[in-house]
Amino acid sequence: MVRVRFAPSPTGYLHIGGARTALFNWLWARKNKGVFVLRVEDTDQSRSTQESEQAILDSMKWLGLEWDEGPIVGGPHAPYFQMQRLPTYDRHAEAMIAKGKAYRCDCTKEELDRLRAEAAREKRGFKYPGTCRNKNLPRGTPGAVVRFRMPDEGATTFRDLVKGEITTQHKELQDEVILRADGVPLYNFGAVVDDIEMEITMVARGDDHVVNTPRQILMYQALEYAVPQFAHLPMILGADKQRLSKRHGAVSVLQYRDEGYLPGALVNYLVRLGWSHGDQEIFTIPELIEKFDWEHVGATAGVFNPQKLEWLNQQWIKATPPAELAKAAGVSPEFAALMQERARNLNEIRDAYRAYMVPELPAYDEKAVAKQLTPQSKPLLEEARALIDRTFAQGPQAMEHAFRTLAEQRGVGLGKLAQP
RNA sequence: GGCCCCAUCGUCUAGUGGCCUAGGACGGAGGCCUCUCACGCCUCAAACAUGGGUUCGAAUCCCGUUGGGGUCACCA
Numbered sequence: 001m002v003r004v005r006f007a008p009s010p011t012g013y014l015h016i017g018g019a020r021t022a023l024f025n026w027l028w029a030r031k032n033k034g035v036f037v038l039r040v041e042d043t044d045q046s047r048s049t050q051e052s053e054q055a056i057l058d059s060m061k062w063l064g065l066e067w068d069e070g071p072i073v074g075g076p077h078a079p080y081f082q083m084q085r086l087p088t089y090d091r092h093a094e095a096m097i098a099k100g101k102a103y104r105c106d107c108t109k110e111e112l113d114r115l116r117a118e119a120a121r122e123k124r125g126f127k128y129p130g131t132c133r134n135k136n137l138p139r140g141t142p143g144a145v146v147r148f149r150m151p152d153e154g155a156t157t158f159r160d161l162v163k164g165e166i167t168t169q170h171k172e173l174q175d176e177v178i179l180r181a182d183g184v185p186l187y188n189f190g191a192v193v194d195d196i197e198m199e200i201t202m203v204a205r206g207d208d209h210v211v212n213t214p215r216q217i218l219m220y221q222a223l224e225y226a227v228p229q230f231a232h233l234p235m236i237l238g239a240d241k242q243r244l245s246k247r248h249g250a251v252s253v254l255q256y257r258d259e260g261y262l263p264g265a266l267v268n269y270l271v272r273l274g275w276s277h278g279d280q281e282i283f284t285i286p287e288l289i290e291k292f293d294w295e296h297v298g299a300t301a302g303v304f305n306p307q308k309l310e311w312l313n314q315q316w317i318k319a320t321p322p323a324e325l326a327k328a329a330g331v332s333p334e335f336a337a338l339m340q341e342r343a344r345n346l347n348e349i350r351d352a353y354r355a356y357m358v359p360e361l362p363a364y365d366e367k368a369v370a371k372q373l374t375p376q377s378k379p380l381l382e383e384a385r386a387l388i389d390r391t392f393a394q395g396p397q398a399m400e401h402a403f404r405t406l407a408e409q410r411g412v413g414l415g416k417l418a419q420p
Numbered sequence: 421g422g423c424c425c426c427a428u429c430g431u432c433u434a435g436u437g438g439c440c441u442a443g444g445a446c447g448g449a450g451g452c453c454u455c456u457c458a459c460g461c462c463u464c465a466a467a468c469a470u471g472g473g474u475u476c477g478a479a480u481c482c483c484g485u486u487g488g489g490g491u492c493a494c495c496a
């Protein structure tokens with residue numbers, strides 16, 4: 001049974017990168033008739049907010065990434081909020097200590113910060129010196145955290161589904177803190193314990209977590225549980241090849257919703273950014289579920305291209321049944337049918353509908369003026385005006401005929417006359 | 421800086437040793453169609469970072485270089 005998860009921390013809106021991670025997990029679960037778990041990693045109490053959590057849930061729902069276990073829906077491994085799972089982390093931490101795989105440490109943060117600063121000043125790498133490794137501090141030692149005892153020698157190798165084999169020397173690792181004095185776990189430990197408890201079989205997450213993977217594998221082994229498969233998705237970059245962020249424009253999923261994008265179009269774009277199926281560009285959601293595989297997920301970071309997203313949105317709008325489109329845009333079905341061949345987003349349809357309901361005086365488009373109102377078109381326009389004066393009373397058909405005749409006489413296409 | 425990862429048109433990518441004169445898509449240029457805007461169609465420009473190997477043969481395999489990214493917390 002395939003069991004995958006998406007584990008966001010509620011410290012901000014769901015951005016494009018997170019959405020893609022969730023999406024790949026969801027696709028894999030659906031393809032394999034497995035389970036998609038949503039877990040909220042809210043252990044950073046200073047940054048976690050209720051609003052962020054809600055925004056993330058709303059974003060997932062809008063994208064259609066429904067979860068089988070998690071907030072609201074619950075499930076056999078509830079609760080799905082880390083702050084409600086503290087006893088579980090304590091239990092596993094104690095098990096590790098009992099096996100000698102972890103130990104309590106009462107070095108103060110200030111002392112460690114001082115050593116770190118000193119190392120930085122001397123341009124040396126800093127690594128926790130192992131001061132408390134053999135102190136055997138008892139449970140209840142004031143201010144004591146729990147540290148994982150990293151092996152001093154050897155190496156850990158794992159086969160990543162997208163990057164292949166990755167090896168890390170243990171001497172590069174340090175005895176990291178896994179549990180704070182107040183019993184709140186740190187990322188690596190919390191994730192491992194929950195993935196064990198929730199029986200996760202494959203972890204697919206952002207590229208920035210590859211360095212965490214060997215440490216986590218070592219923890220699975222210390223806890224004596226099976227290690228899941230790993231797949232690390234390359235980052236999404238901005239046009240300047242820097243990690244995508246607000247300064248590159250819209251990065252929040254909800255923002256795309258508000259700008260009139262169809263969720264399917266965003267999904268289609270996000271999957272194609274980093275995954276391919278031959279030359280195919282447009283996929284329906286069922287097609288994506290059927291065809292998605294890790295084999296064709298690329299190992300290269302990709303630049304987010306808003307223009308291609310917009311094009312895809314347009315394609316999706318064209319392919320959406322008018323009734324459905326009308327509902328999404330908040331206009332009549334007839335109007336949606338009329339607009340779907342030319343709209344790039346839902347907002348354009350809505351705006352056009354409003355303009356249609358409440359007509360305004362036309363404004364000249366500067367680009368069109370520059371293109372059409374040229375010295376060459378001027379004599380034609382003068383003739384056309386005389387033509388209108390002569391034929392206006394005879395009605396539109398007569399006028400059209402007169403225009404066509406004029407264009408023919410002057411040896412130009414109708415467009416050269418009609419457009420100006 | 422240490423460690424790790426990555427490297428095909430501007431961008432997303434196909435490509436898994438001969439099918440590659442490197443294909444598709446977005447974007448760009450030009451054209452057709454057209455009452456506008458779109459859609460659609462046609463054409464063009466545009467890439468295997470670099471140096472060594474391996475091989476009869478390399479975009480594809482290996483090594484170096486260069487470049488880019490990630491990460492070095494009692495954040496996740």
